[in-house]
Amino acid sequence: MFPELIPPRALRAPIDAFVGNIVNEYADLLRAFSQPLLDLLVWMDAVLRGAPWWLVILAVSALAWLASRRLLLPLAVASMMFMLGVLGLWDASMQTLSIMVVAVALSVLVGVPMGILMASFKWLRNIMLPVLDVMQTMPSFVYLIPVVMLFNLGKVAAIIATVVYAVPPVIRLTDLGIRLVDSEVLEASRAFGANRIKQLFGVQLPLALPNIMAGINQTTMMALAMVVIASMIGVRGLGYEVLQGINRLQVGRGLLAGIGIVILAIVFDRITQALGRRYQHKES
Amino acid sequence: MAKIEVQGIYKIFGPRPQQWLEAARAGMSRDELLQRSRHTLGLRDISLSIEEGSIHVIMGLSGSGKSTLIRHFNRLIEPTAGTIRVEDIDVMALSTRELERFRQQKMSMVFQRFGLFPHRSVLDNIAYGLKVQGVERKERERRAMHWLEVVGLSGYEKQYPHQLSGGMQQRVGLARALATDAEILLMDEAFSALDPLIRREMQDQLLQLQSQLNKTIVFITHDLDEALRLGNRIAILKGGELVQEGTPEEILLAPADDYVQAFLQDVNRSKVLNAAHACNKSVLSLTTRTHPAHGVELMAKQGLKFSPVLDGKRLYGVLTREAAERAVREGARDISRHVENMATVPASAGLDEVLGRLLRSSEPLAVTGTNDEFLGVLSRSKVVELIRPALLEQEQGEPPLSESAEAVGGGLTQRSAA
Numbered sequence: 001m002f003p004e005l006i007p008p009r010a011l012r013a014p015i016d017a018f019v020g021n022i023v024n025e026y027a028d029l030l031r032a033f034s035q036p037l038l039d040l041l042v043w044m045d046a047v048l049r050g051a052p053w054w055l056v057i058l059a060v061s062a063l064a065w066l067a068s069r070r071l072l073l074p075l076a077v078a079s080m081m082f083m084l085g086v087l088g089l090w091d092a093s094m095q096t097l098s099i100m101v102v103a104v105a106l107s108v109l110v111g112v113p114m115g116i117l118m119a120s121f122k123w124l125r126n127i128m129l130p131v132l133d134v135m136q137t138m139p140s141f142v143y144l145i146p147v148v149m150l151f152n153l154g155k156v157a158a159i160i161a162t163v164v165y166a167v168p169p170v171i172r173l174t175d176l177g178i179r180l181v182d183s184e185v186l187e188a189s190r191a192f193g194a195n196r197i198k199q200l201f202g203v204q205l206p207l208a209l210p211n212i213m214a215g216i217n218q219t220t221m222m223a224l225a226m227v228v229i230a231s232m233i234g235v236r237g238l239g240y241e242v243l244q245g246i247n248r249l250q251v252g253r254g255l256l257a258g259i260g261i262v263i264l265a266i267v268f269d270r271i272t273q274a275l276g277r278r279y280q281h282k283e284s
Numbered sequence: 285m286a287k288i289e290v291q292g293i294y295k296i297f298g299p300r301p302q303q304w305l306e307a308a309r310a311g312m313s314r315d316e317l318l319q320r321s322r323h324t325l326g327l328r329d330i331s332l333s334i335e336e337g338s339i340h341v342i343m344g345l346s347g348s349g350k351s352t353l354i355r356h357f358n359r360l361i362e363p364t365a366g367t368i369r370v371e372d373i374d375v376m377a378l379s380t381r382e383l384e385r386f387r388q389q390k391m392s393m394v395f396q397r398f399g400l401f402p403h404r405s406v407l408d409n410i411a412y413g414l415k416v417q418g419v420e421r422k423e424r425e426r427r428a429m430h431w432l433e434v435v436g437l438s439g440y441e442k443q444y445p446h447q448l449s450g451g452m453q454q455r456v457g458l459a460r461a462l463a464t465d466a467e468i469l470l471m472d473e474a475f476s477a478l479d480p481l482i483r484r485e486m487q488d489q490l491l492q493l494q495s496q497l498n499k500t501i502v503f504i505t506h507d508l509d510e511a512l513r514l515g516n517r518i519a520i521l522k523g524g525e526l527v528q529e530g531t532p533e534e535i536l537l538a539p540a541d542d543y544v545q546a547f548l549q550d551v552n553r554s555k556v557l558n559a560a561h562a563c564n565k566s567v568l569s570l571t572t573r574t575h576p577a578h579g580v581e582l583m584a585k586q587g588l589k590f591s592p593v594l595d596g597k598r599l600y601g602v603l604t605r606e607a608a609e610r611a612v613r614e615g616a617r618d619i620s621r622h623v624e625n626m627a628t629v630p631a632s633a634g635l636d637e638v639l640g641r642l643l644r645s646s647e648p649l650a651v652t653g654t655n656d657e658f659l660g661v662l663s664r665s666k667v668v669e670l671i672r673p674a675l676l677e678q679e680q681g682e683p684p685l686s687e688s689a690e691a692v693g694g695g696l697t698q699r700s701a702a
Binding site for chain 1: 388401416
């Protein structure tokens with residue numbers, strides 16, 4: 001046995017107290033701040049579930065066509081989305097989709113600028129890399145609990161947990177993509193007198209785009225993997241169906257909902273990959 | 285007039301360059317500095333003056349600091365010490381904003397691996413410098429189209445760089461650099477990545493463009509043949525220090541040390557050097573209206589056996605002393621009817637070709653430039669002097685060498701005796 005140097009309670013208690021204190025003092029403030037986020041989520045949910053099913057399928061297929069410029073992908077995507085409806089998972093799928101769209105959008109909004117900053121400041125990279133490691137390896141339940149304490153059960157807590165879990169790939173790959181830009185190409189733009197902004201938007205970001213797209217693809221997949229866990233804090237959708245299946249020992253219900261998640265995953269994966277490939281083609 | 289003037293440039297790479305500057309100034313060697321401080325000495329006390337309208341070649345092996353040096357001219361790399369002047373601009377004093385404008389307008393650059401933007405079309409690549417300057421789309425595309433034509437890539441404007449061959453990509457790089465109308469062109473091993481045939485073609489194109497545009501070009505290369513072909517002046521760097529600077533002939537004829545000598549070893553001198561290098565500015569030239577007696581008198585004074593006769597700047601022929609004396613006896617009013625045709629070689633003819641002509645006949649050879657402009661008379665002794673090291677190398681130690689050299693020299697004595 002390892003000798004007990006510090007009583008465990010002495011370590012845990014201050015942390016509990018700290019979180020409890022924040023919950024007591026700032027929970028209202030945080031909820032007020034997160035209100036716009038909640039509004040956005042509710043709006044997204046209403047849009048996707050309110051829209052006629054064929055319109056949603058059409059929109060996703062159009063997205064697939066824009067990403068690939070081929071006919072095969074939109075057709076495959078449309079038939080897979082149709083399957084969701086056939087399996088009776090349409091409404092649940094739309095709930096999941098709305099959460100995902102917002103989570104991915106938030107991740108990109110946070111992750112890409114962070115990746116850019118990391119690529120430009122070495123000290124920030126040195127700080128952020130271990131932080132990202134922690135975010136990716138820390139079991140999500142550990143931060144799920146304080147998040148729920150702060151934001152209550154529901155969509156906002158789920159979104160925050162999902163973003164924490166899903167944002168690392170897009171940060172890492174943005175950083176990597178920018179650092180992989182051919183130094184001579186960047187030097188050329190400097191030699192012609194481009195300032196930092198023009199270097200970033202004219203050269204670095206466009207050339208890092210294939211990598212950034214790969215990051216967004218990864219982020220999407222991880223966000224989707226989070227939906228089952230998010231269902232435990234009261235978010236309805238495909239994950240909730242899976243959870244119900246487990247709770248009631250209804251294998252069929254769980255399996256079908258699981259297939260629904262896989263279908264959504266494939267749809268998103270293929271669309272983001274096609275987008276990434278198109279950027280890659282343009283340059284190499 | 286000096287277009288670019290750098291003085292006392294030091295560059296030390298590492299976290300605290302200023303701390304070691306004094307040591308470098310005091311002459312601490314590169315290796316010692318690296319060992320003692322983990323700082324790398326990039327450049328040591330470089331002073332260089334680059335003339336307007338010339339091609340100035342900076343040459344050295346990899347690691348000699350030539351690419352570092354060229355990046356000081358537009359401050360892509362900051363010197364540890366030293367001054368950089370372009371015309372009357374103190375480049376070191378420019379603020380970030382001013383430096384950006386300076387780079388946009390004064391200098392443009394061509395890169396070894398082309399440095400093209402893979403996500404932009406050929407036309408957009410060429411127009412990039414103008415885009416950065418804020419020239420509006422229509423205008424910059426019109427100007428980019430012009431330069432696209434000049435480098436011979438019409439029809440490729442919609443392509444992307446990866447669809448072009450290496451030579452074509454570098455033409456795009458060249459067009460991009462020319463499109464900003466900057467007066468100074470920095471070329472960093474611009475042709476080194478191309479295969480020999482294409483490289484030669486690009487060199488020709490550069491020389492031809494230069495004859496029209498008259499830019500100030502700083503050209504970096506590790507290839508002496510290229511340096512001698514392009515350069516009006518050549519600076520040789522070694523381990524971050526300037527070893528020698530001068531015209532191609534000066535460097536060929538008087539290498540400063542063993543390093544330069546080693547460089548010169550592989551050079552095919554008879555190919556690199558041409559008739560212009562071996563030509564003596566004529567001390568005397570007559571015109572067709574010269575009176576024969578006056579001509580004889582002038583030749584006698586200079587101790588010459590013949591004199592070229594000019595018509596304006598062009599070569600008309602040659603007047604030998606005998607012919608002049610005959611003209612005097614015949615009482616001719618001028619020398620025009622006694623002038624004989626003079627054999628000529630173009631200034632661009634390689635010394636190997638010139639040597640062949642010299643061995644075949646002993647008559648004097650005139651060197652002519654473009655439009656038959658008379659440049660001078662070929663000097664046999666100069667040819668021998670220029671070509672000798674190459675011969676030494678080819679026929680190492682064999683006695684016939686000295687004989688053949690004498691044979692050429694013999695022609696000279698023969699003629700002066702005649």
